[in-house]
Amino acid sequence: MSASTETETDDRHASTFATLSKVFGDGVFSTSRSRGNVRLFVPKERLIPLLTTLKDECGFSMLVELGGVDYLGYPGHTRSRFEVHYVVKNLDTTEQLIIKVGVDDPAPSIPSVYPLWRGADWMEREVYDMYGITFDGHPDLRRILMPDEFTAFPLRKDYPLRGRGERHNFPRLTRENS
Amino acid sequence: MLDDPELEAESKPYLWTLNFGPQHPATHTTLRLVLDLDGERIVRATPHIGYLHSGFEKLGEHLNFNQYVTVVDRKNYISPPMNEVAWHNAVEKLLDIELTKRCQYIRVIIGELARISDHLLCTGAAALDLGAFTAFLFAFNQRELIYDVYEEMSGYRFHPGYTRVGGLMYDFNDKVIGRIRKFLDAMPRVLSDMEKLLFRNKIFLDRMRGVGTLSREDAINFSASGPIARASGVTYDLRKDEPYLAYNDFDFIVPYATEGDCYARFQVRMEEMVQSISIVKQAIENLPSGPYNVPIAEKFPLPDKGTSYNSMEGLIQHFELIMPNRGLESPKDEIYAAIESPNGELGYYLVTDGSKTAWRTRTRPPSYIHFQVFPHIIKDHLLADIVAVLGSLNIIAAELDR
Numbered sequence: 025m026s027a028s029t030e031t032e033t034d035d036r037h038a039s040t041f042a043t044l045s046k047v048f049g050d051g052v053f054s055t056s057r058s059r060g061n062v063r064l065f066v067p068k069e070r071l072i073p074l075l076t077t078l079k080d081e082c083g084f085s086m087l088v089e090l091g092g093v094d095y096l097g098y099p100g101h102t103r104s105r106f107e108v109h110y111v112v113k114n115l116d117t118t119e120q121l122i123i124k125v126g127v128d129d130p131a132p133s134i135p136s137v138y139p140l141w142r143g144a145d146w147m148e149r150e151v152y153d154m155y156g157i158t159f160d161g162h163p164d165l166r167r168i169l170m171p172d173e174f175t176a177f178p179l180r181k182d183y184p185l186r187g188r189g190e191r192h193n194f195p196r197l198t199r200e201n202s
Numbered sequence: 203m204l205d206d207p208e209l210e211a212e213s214k215p216y217l218w219t220l221n222f223g224p225q226h227p228a229t230h231t232t233l234r235l236v237l238d239l240d241g242e243r244i245v246r247a248t249p250h251i252g253y254l255h256s257g258f259e260k261l262g263e264h265l266n267f268n269q270y271v272t273v274v275d276r277k278n279y280i281s282p283p284m285n286e287v288a289w290h291n292a293v294e295k296l297l298d299i300e301l302t303k304r305c306q307y308i309r310v311i312i313g314e315l316a317r318i319s320d321h322l323l324c325t326g327a328a329a330l331d332l333g334a335f336t337a338f339l340f341a342f343n344q345r346e347l348i349y350d351v352y353e354e355m356s357g358y359r360f361h362p363g364y365t366r367v368g369g370l371m372y373d374f375n376d377k378v379i380g381r382i383r384k385f386l387d388a389m390p391r392v393l394s395d396m397e398k399l400l401f402r403n404k405i406f407l408d409r410m411r412g413v414g415t416l417s418r419e420d421a422i423n424f425s426a427s428g429p430i431a432r433a434s435g436v437t438y439d440l441r442k443d444e445p446y447l448a449y450n451d452f453d454f455i456v457p458y459a460t461e462g463d464c465y466a467r468f469q470v471r472m473e474e475m476v477q478s479i480s481i482v483k484q485a486i487e488n489l490p491s492g493p494y495n496v497p498i499a500e501k502f503p504l505p506d507k508g509t510s511y512n513s514m515e516g517l518i519q520h521f522e523l524i525m526p527n528r529g530l531e532s533p534k535d536e537i538y539a540a541i542e543s544p545n546g547e548l549g550y551y552l553v554t555d556g557s558k559t560a561w562r563t564r565t566r567p568p569s570y571i572h573f574q575v576f577p578h579i580i581k582d583h584l585l586a587d588i589v590a591v592l593g594s595l596n597i598i599a600a601e602l603d604r
Binding site (some may be wrong): 056059060085088090091093094095098099111115118141142143144145146147150154167169170171178179185 | 295298420427453562570574
């Protein structure tokens with residue numbers, strides 16, 4: 025990535041960062057940039073205040089994407105085991121930011137952003153289904169892709185590619201007891 | 203009438219529960235809806251997904267960047283090349299590869315052909331579900347011509363697997379261009395036939411207009427994108443607003459509507475096909491000459507067969523990428539990159555750890571996001587409106603259940 029593009033990214037986000045440092049003070053969030061993406065790492069407590077500020081004051085009206093990553097065994101990783109990312113977009117200026125928040129074992133949980141964006145509903149349910157991260161305040165946190173009887177979290181790094189045989193041990197429903 | 207479907211369902215114990223799907227002819231794939239009905243009026247709809255869950259995202263952590271393209275194809279099997287372009291767009295952004303001009307144009311062409319083919323199926327199937335069988339046959343017949351293009355360019359008819367890191371599997375030859383021209387010649391006639399059949403058809407209009415209305419605020423709040431958001435007045439299009447590939451070189455407009463109902467979504471799709479035809483025409487007329495892969499000195503692309511058989515550099519490069527203990531090494535980084543697919547924003551959140559495979563390939567699938575809008579916009583409509591709304595949302599089950 026050339027130097028000029030990096031400066032362009034700076035200019036593009038200048039007013040957003042000015043607002044953020046006005047509300048939260050300087051140097052609270054650690055940021056990293058690569059290939060035009062700007063990522064903000066937030067502690068769990070500040071997630072909802074930050075996203076609310078971004079939505080209400082900086083015009084990031086749309087939550088484009090929400091997903092989780094398991095960093096168990098990632099080379100050189102020193103932060104939390106799981107990270108959840110939020111991609112928010114300002115539809116007027118086409119500005120885009122990635123917010124990352126760390127979640128740790130055991131009993132990983134973070135606040136839900138459902139009150140801010142209804143679109144987070146299924147995306148949070150998928151992260152719960154695949155990684156076992158619970159979202160506090162989500163109105164309907166159930167498994168979405170896997171069946172309810174399933175006990176494991178398939179996208180965790182310690183879950184084997186071929187599974188552990190859960191599929192073959194589902195309770196068998198007969199016509200009598202269905 | 204209560205606003206909250208949960209409360210209303212609680213307060214009316216006489217409601218009838220109906221399972222719609224998974225094998226209903228109008229659900230096209232395995233979609234299951236559990237409906238609470240008050241007479242014929244829908245009080246609450248609960249979509250159940252996950253019937254196909256095939257672990258595509260887990261596979262992405264075990265296949266390398268070139269192998270995974272065959273899996274990506276199967277996510278939205280109505281427009282596979284668009285998925286390939288999206289996947290390799292993310293990989294190339296991560297590896298910081300600048301594609302050649304010819305490759306960019308070819309990817310635009312196959313992407314737009316995929317968009318037309320997806321919209322043809324969607325509009326045709328919407329017409330079919332509402333009883334207009336002829337329009338569906340016209341649309342589906344036209345898709346065959348697009349399959350002919352795929353077959354000629356890659357050898358595969360349904361899942362081409364045509365893109366590679368840093369380029370393409372093969373170059374376009376004259377036969378491919380001939381087939382694309384043949385398709386372009388036939389297409390406007392089909393569109394006008396479909397318009398004549400449908401836009402003055404009273405049954406069709408009555409069942410589409412004012413059904414499944416999604417307001418602009420809701421569209422943004424529900425993270426909707428693509429034709430569904432544009433039919434509600436959100437004029438965002440990644441091709442215009444964050445241009446990727448060579449979209450800056452082409453002259454086209456972004457069609458939108460403000461009604462937000464099924465008919466608006468149908469019209470937006472029809473108009474997008476016209477725009478896509480114009481883009482493909484411009485790209486074919488101005489197709490740049492030159493290499494279609496980045497130079498092999500950059501260590502990313504698989505050399506074409508001629509180069510690997512006839513030159514030592516090509517042979518070495520081919521070995522370096524194909525041998526199991528060698529291969530393409532990624533940086534330790536992560537990225538979100540998205541393109542405008544037929545259904546909306548198709549993005550990849552890609553994390554790499556320096557090895558040959560990705561650490562995490564999170565897909566941002568448009569259908570998944572759009573299906574959660576369904577219970578909201580179907581409320582208080584009649585049972586028969588479900589097929590109209592499902593058809594206009596264009597839900598692809600394989601994209602729901604990655």
